[in-house]
Amino acid sequence: MGKSLHIQGLKGTKFSQQLRGVNLEQVLIVAIDAAKLHQKALICNYFGDILAKPFFFSVNQSGMQTLYHAIEQAVASTGAVRLFLGIEATGHYYEDIVREMAKQGYLVQILNAYTTFEERASALNWCKTDDLDLVAIAHALKSNKATEFRLAEGLQRQLHVLTRARRSEIRKRSTLRMEI
Structure with a gap:
């Protein structure tokens, strides 16, 4: 089985270390759905309570400021100590968002599009809407299904x-x- 003592290996060990000893009310999840024209984000806590309803933003200076402001507000209102951000890898549209957020010090985890599909399917929901994708992305982050890419x-x-x-x-x- 290798040297890791976690069922998900090194990836699971890292994830559990980030959560161990933390009040889960203070863990925020930011799900981002990238698209060609209209990006959308959702902010919730670890238990799935929505703190910022799904909102649109652009990949320009003002749009990214809107996203940063929403994240900062959620962090301030909950006293969050852990932040998990995730985005679905869709073509090349997600790359600019990830790079811009990295410049601001955020680590954005990348999810395979098939993972999002499987999350929707596990809920017996095969509809494809931005809001359902955001929920699937958030659930996948909570379940540690992002890649190390x-x-x-x-x-x-x-x-x-x-x-x-x-x-x-x-x-x-x-x-x-x-x-x-």
Whole structure:
């Protein structure tokens, strides 16, 4: 079984260490649903009590300030000592949010889109709405189902950007060839 003495291995050990000895009323969960145009967030405590109803924000300076302000208000009103933030990996839309929040000192955990789907399915709810996704993301964070994945930086990030741009240009070229 390895060296870890937790059923979830090292990941479970880290998670339990963050929660051990903490009043769970002072643990906040921030679920973020990234999209092309309209990002949405939900803030709740560990028990699922909603502290900030789902709200929209933009990935620009004022939108991110709205998100930070909502988080700071929730932390102040509950005296929170632990904060779990999570976002579903959707295309590349989530990357800017994660990077901007990292600049402010927040650690955002990344969830696989399939995890969100499974959380909705476990509740016997196969509808897909932003609010249901936020609830699924929050539940997945509470259950420690986020990945240890980190975003690419430096040369690796530049390679990702160039690869996306190349793919786009190839699609355009193929379309033109088909039209000709």
